[in-house]
Amino acid sequence: MDTLQTENKVIEELKAPATTKKPTNRPAMQIYRPPGLRSDGSSSTAAATTTSSTKPKPAAGQKLSSSDCDTNVTSQILKEENNNKKDCGESTSSRASSRASNNVSSDDRHTNGSLKRTESSLSSESTPSSQKSYGSNSNKLNGQHVGGGAHQQYNKRINSSKKEHQKKKVMSEHEIEKAITELRALQLNSHASQIEQWIGGAFCDEELAECIGSALCRHAIEGGGGSGVGKLCANFKYAPSIGSFVKGLIIALSQYLECRHKIREDHFRMWISFIQFLTELYSNLGSDSKGELATIVFDVFNYLLRPPILEHVKIQELECLISILIKGGYDLERECPDRLALLKDLIRDAFIDVSEPWARKMILLLLELGASSWKLPTDANEYYFNETSN
Secondary structure, rough: HHHHHHHHHEEEEEEHHHHHOOOOOOOOOOOOOHHHOOOOOOOOOOOOOOOOOOOOOOOOOOOHHHHHHHHHHHHHHHHHHHHHHHHHOOOOOHHHHHHHHHHHHHHHHHHHOOOOOOOHHHHHHHHHHHHHHHHHHHHHHHHHHHHHHHHHHHHHHHHHHHHHHHHHHOOOOHHHHHHHHHHHHHHOHHHHHHHHHHHHHHOOHHHHHHHHHHHHHHHHHHHHHHHHHHHHHHHHHOOOOOOHHHHHHHHHHHHHHHHHHHHHHHHHHHHHHHHHHHHHHHHHHHHOOOHHHHHHHHHHHHHOOOOHHHHHHOOHHHHHHHHHHHHHHHHHHOOOOHHHHHHHHHHHHHHHHHOOHHHHHHHHHHHHHHOOOOOOOOOHHHHHHHHHHO
């Protein structure tokens, strides 16, 4: 009778911590081995460790039955599962990490015979999941930002195209009247009918524009009024058929450039008019020529600043070259900087190769224009031109 009372007290004390007291530290669980499988044949090895060191130990010489041991082990497993559920219910990211830690601990259970779970493992496993969620959110935000940037760039392109369309000018009434008056004042009898038709069509006919452009070029070079006709052509900068008009000018200029040597030798006045007309055209219509007028300009420099023409270059020719760089140097630098760099090398070599002192001084001015942003220095007129003429 006393033995049964003692066993009941021990069982109640073993069951009491599982319901009333929560363990502060989770102990490692050992695998229960039945008495028949114990090596020493004794029940000295405890079936399960208690949750606290203060729990009472069974009296010496007494043995717990196998059913009691099974009950104790079951209660420990239930407590372990309850603790796992509490830990796993804290956050979504910790649930995923706790599964990973359970897998790792199950492997350790098979190898070491004990379950190892620490708070550091939970925190280390939950960190990548939180970082992953943050990265996905940041990618979404970045996607929205990129989409917004593309939309802004699209709007900018539309606005720029609208601005370019708005910037495209048309000839005003004053410019139309001025162009008509100056064009009729030239008295181009051979093309009088074409000129009147072009004027009557509000300068819109493309074929007439090309024909009149070629006629004006021939009149400027052969008639000796290169600069004046070049300024007149600038009046048609905003004409509807400006592209065809410039095309006719370039065709005629290219024909004269092919005969440059003969024109220079036999008709020097025409040659100077050619350079003067080219200077005015490029300074006023260079942007509408798609680089073709710039090509003709570079061809003229290459022709005059290389031997054998360099040895016989005349002062009027060098003055025309200076005028080209003063009026169109900035546009040349913006439109074709690589070719302008080669031109500067050509001018430097010409400065070294030329033998005449006055020619060397004027070529030096070409170099200084490139170094002074294509503006004539204040004292250049007196230093270069007055002393040269003397």
